[in-house]
Amino acid sequence: MELWFTEYQTSSLGITCKTKKTYHTEKTEYQNLAVIDTEQFGRMLLLDGIIQTTIEDEFVYHEMISHIPLFTHKNPKKALVIGGGDGGSIREIIKHPSIEKAVLCEIDGRVIEVSKQYLPEISCALENEKVEVVVGDGIKYVKEHKNEFDVIMIDSTDPIGPAEGLFAIDFYKSVYEALKEDGIFVAQTESPFFNKDLISRVFKDVKSLFPIARLYTCAIPTYPTGYWCFTMGSKKYDPLETDIDSIPDIDTKYYCPKIHKAAFMLPKFVKNLLK
Ligand code: SAM
Numbered sequence: 001m002e003l004w005f006t007e008y009q010t011s012s013l014g015i016t017c018k019t020k021k022t023y024h025t026e027k028t029e030y031q032n033l034a035v036i037d038t039e040q041f042g043r044m045l046l047l048d049g050i051i052q053t054t055i056e057d058e059f060v061y062h063e064m065i066s067h068i069p070l071f072t073h074k075n076p077k078k079a080l081v082i083g084g085g086d087g088g089s090i091r092e093i094i095k096h097p098s099i100e101k102a103v104l105c106e107i108d109g110r111v112i113e114v115s116k117q118y119l120p121e122i123s124c125a126l127e128n129e130k131v132e133v134v135v136g137d138g139i140k141y142v143k144e145h146k147n148e149f150d151v152i153m154i155d156s157t158d159p160i161g162p163a164e165g166l167f168a169i170d171f172y173k174s175v176y177e178a179l180k181e182d183g184i185f186v187a188q189t190e191s192p193f194f195n196k197d198l199i200s201r202v203f204k205d206v207k208s209l210f211p212i213a214r215l216y217t218c219a220i221p222t223y224p225t226g227y228w229c230f231t232m233g234s235k236k237y238d239p240l241e242t243d244i245d246s247i248p249d250i251d252t253k254y255y256c257p258k259i260h261k262a263a264f265m266l267p268k269f270v271k272n273l274l275k
Pocket of ligand 1: 030047051052053061082083084085086105106107108111136137138139155156157158162163164166188
């Protein structure tokens with residue numbers, strides 16, 4: 001018997017994948033958590049029926065949320081990931097030799113444990129000696145840390161439930177304060193086709209707090225519309241001025257020095273969201 005999984009992305013659109021196996025399902029304190037295997041994308045982590053990451057295309061998201069801010073900063077030593085319990089962003093951060101410490105603050109400890117069990121390719125750096133794992137609310141964690149991080153990444157679920165506050169201006173104010181004087185933050189900010197109001201509002205908020213606000217995009221086949229964006233707030237360094245010839249060669253599949261700048265070249269309809 002064939003079994004197919006559908007993520008309903010809007011009330012009239014979905015992505016459907018033929019499944020091979022269900023590895024795990026549970027209801028955690030925060031959400032329904034599942035790991036399934038699909039023919040097209042391999043193993044997938046689902047939260048409340050929404051695709052979080054897949055073995056086949058995870059590299060795009062995790063490389064782009066990490067290497068763009070880390071190579072924009074001249075010498076990042078301490079990084080923080082809010083959310084990101086699958087460990088993919090931490091795996092990428094650890095590739096930077098300048099990093100002395102990477103903290104992961106994930107609200108749902110079960111996401112971390114289940115990712116370690118079924119997605120070792122993604123979670124593999126969570127046991128690294130430079131990594132500290134905190135199970136807790138990222139909003140509270142950021143409020144309690146001042147002037148501490150070089151780079152902060154908001155690797156969150158969609159802006160509903162516990163992640164809603166991670167898209168609010170009060171949270172961005174706390175992020176600003178948790179960063180050092182030349183710090184940078186990046187947040188995943190959904191699809192430019194489906195989340196126009198959110199992207200415009202977040203960009204406006206970030207621009208009101210940080211001297212440098214930028215938006216960049218990439219292609220992620222399993223996320224709604226396949227086209228995704230990240231919003232960056234930077235206190236000092238402008239990614240458009242990064243000397244890309246000085247970026248060392250690291251082990252990536254999507255990110256490269258030319259993409260470091262090209263990702264900020266926006267189609268007109270996306271640029272218009274930032275006015
Ligand atoms: N790459 C993914 C995407 O865009 O779909 C996000 C992956 S990661 C699994 C998102 C994580 O954010 C989830 O595990 C969720 O539990 C966590 N999260 C949601 N709200 C949070 C909060 N307030 N503090 C910390 N983590 C949170």
